[in-house]
Amino acid sequence: MVREIVGHYQDYKEPGFEERRFKHNDIKPVIQKWQKNNLFEVNQVGKSIENRELYLISIGSGETDVFLWSQMHGDESTATMAVFDILNFLAHDSFQKEKEAMLKKVKLHFLPMLNPDGAEVFQRRNSLGIDVNRDALRLQSPEAKTLKRVRDSLEADFGFNLHDQSRYYNTQGSENPATISFLAPAYNYEKSINDVRGNAMKLIVQMNQLLQEYAPGNVGRYNDDFEPRAFGDNIQKWGTSTVLIESGGFPGDPEKQEIRKLNFLTILSAIFSIAEEEYESMAIADYSKIPENDSKxxxxxxxxxxxxxxxxxxxxxxxxxxxxxxxxxxxxxxxxxxxxxxxxxxxxxxxxxxxxxxxxxxxxxxxxxxxxxxxxxxxxxxxxxxxxxxxxxxxxxxxxxxxxxxxxxxxxxxxxxxxxxxxxxxxxxxxxxxxxxxxxxxxxxxxxxxxxxxxxxxxxxxxxx
Structure with missing residues (x-):
């Protein structure tokens, strides 16, 4: 079904975001559009250091909570565009039966542009000059505090940590760029696999299988060394099955519009899989078969x-x-x-x-x-x-x-x-x-x-x- 949905992608693509550099004021009219739509619940959940609003957009009534956050690094905007497209799909009048069935089983929560101050000048760090993704322990920045508070209030079952990576990463042993890379972050130095992390691995295996149809050989896997300060590692540790998705490079796609579409496809397929629990049939062993990222x-x-x-x-x-x-x-x-x-x-x-x-x-x-x-x-x-x-x-x-x-x-x-x-x-x-x-x-x-x-x-x- 997701393949059929992607065939209608242009019906869902949010206009006005053909370039990666956009700012908080550019997304506010889009968020206001969803505020007026009864399908969505839109709440301001925090503010950045420079007083820009952080929004959480929720939809669905299911018992399984899925939390997706994007652009915690201000210059990593590919998945933010894809989130807009997914929200448009959810509001569209197509595939109604499938969406209704899915939204009875899951409740989706989107926090786009976690670092709007960084996005304002298109830089990785926030106004404090720190990497928000290394502030999970001290929680010095309001952006980090918001992310932690929202995760804890939802007690989300699944989390999607959405990033961009260098276009100079290739899949190991190949000339192919690592266009999409995955990671099920470790929650300890031993890189143990419990049910929480195992479910993230299974979900990645399924997403990779689908992506191979659209970008064969262009999927990589991040090194899973434990980083005690990182949000992905800690959110996994706190009990949310966490999937890191990184958008890299693709030939002839400097503004990452094709990669945006791959994000739409990948994330949407994962959401349907969670709703139907399809990922449970995947083999964790296949996770390690995804080639690691290289930098050559x-x-x-x-x-x-x-x-x-x-x-x-x-x-x-x-x-x-x-x-x-x-x-x-x-x-x-x-x-x-x-x-x-x-x-x-x-x-x-x-x-x-x-x-x-x-x-x-x-x-x-x-x-x-x-x-x-x-x-x-x-x-x-x-x-x-x-x-x-x-x-x-x-x-x-x-x-x-x-x-x-x-x-x-x-x-x-x-x-x-x-x-x-x-x-x-x-x-x-x-x-x-x-x-x-x-x-x-x-x-x-x-x-x-x-x-x-x-x-x-x-x-x-x-x-x-």
Missing amino acids: LYDLKIKGLQYALFGEQYILDLGINHSEVYSQNEKQLFYRSYIADQGDLSTNFGYNTLDASGFDFEAGKIHAEVLPNLDAVEKLNFSDLHSKGVAYVRVQNLPKDRRYFNYPIVVVGQNFKVSEEIKVGMNPTFFLTKAGKPYYAVINGFVVPLDGEASNFKNGFIIRN
Whole structure:
């Protein structure tokens, strides 16, 4: 049945959340919509440090309480979007018989955006500067106190701890990104398995089986070392069967809209399974068969590059990542790339891979002409500059409120000097050449083929020194 529901997903998808960066004020109108719907019970259950409201949205009349909380890290919003979609599904006039039967057996409680202050600036930590997920013992933050109080008041049977993880995680031994990762947190250092944790494991086994139909090979399992300060571990310890769901990366999905849909599918399937107690037939032993998360994935892997240093020739692989930077002035997300690793990366993988065997590294040159402003940069012939090995251009008057632009060049200040070496941490801007002729420009970590092939180039940026 869940498969059929997913076929109608667009009917349930909450509009206005096509990008991951949204704030407390963006979700308040959606919550007000549910406040006006008699199906839901909406209560303010707390406030953040900066006085933003924390809401609990409940539906159902069953004896089994299921508690789901999202975005305790302010920059982890994928599951929050999926929660909105699930609420829309529950309010929709489709699949009425199935929903009524389910809601007679369970009562669902959703706490979206537990850390609205972090979401306001899209950062992991709250206004106190702490990780809310490491505040389960001291309970210093009001967000942590709210989470503990709600869990205790519900005495929830099942809990879903909803997060995002790095897009650089892969499933162990595979080039596949760990798009969805699970964990049934341990409740002690011995990693014991009682009925509470065992039920979480069984539920994960069932969710994984379904996910393999939609994202085969893209499901991972988190390390289950006990963390005594973490909420997941403690909520498991307090008697709630707790499932951690982490949303990672997926090719071509920077705003995690496909992963949002996978969350919708996964969480909804678990809710129906809990209602019908289907998970009880799953084998706990199958939990350990889910491959563990690994961290061997880059945005771009360049392999086999020939690199000259002090008169000697070497072969290097480069692992390049595109770091996301949000520009408040330009209200846009841009990328500033860096070399994450170099050397023998034969056991690592890339979302994109370029075989540079037979190509030489050549540092980019600086354009001979100093331009007066950024408007003059826009008029340059970038293809012509790249063919000459030019990757940088000096500009006299750099606006203080600009850091990025959409042209394949790096703008620099008057005192900038090109590095002739490759170093971990540096911005990857250089050329791949044969016999001195450039074939590829690598500008801010994005490959620009010089033969006219399509490029996934995103943006250049400004270095002011």
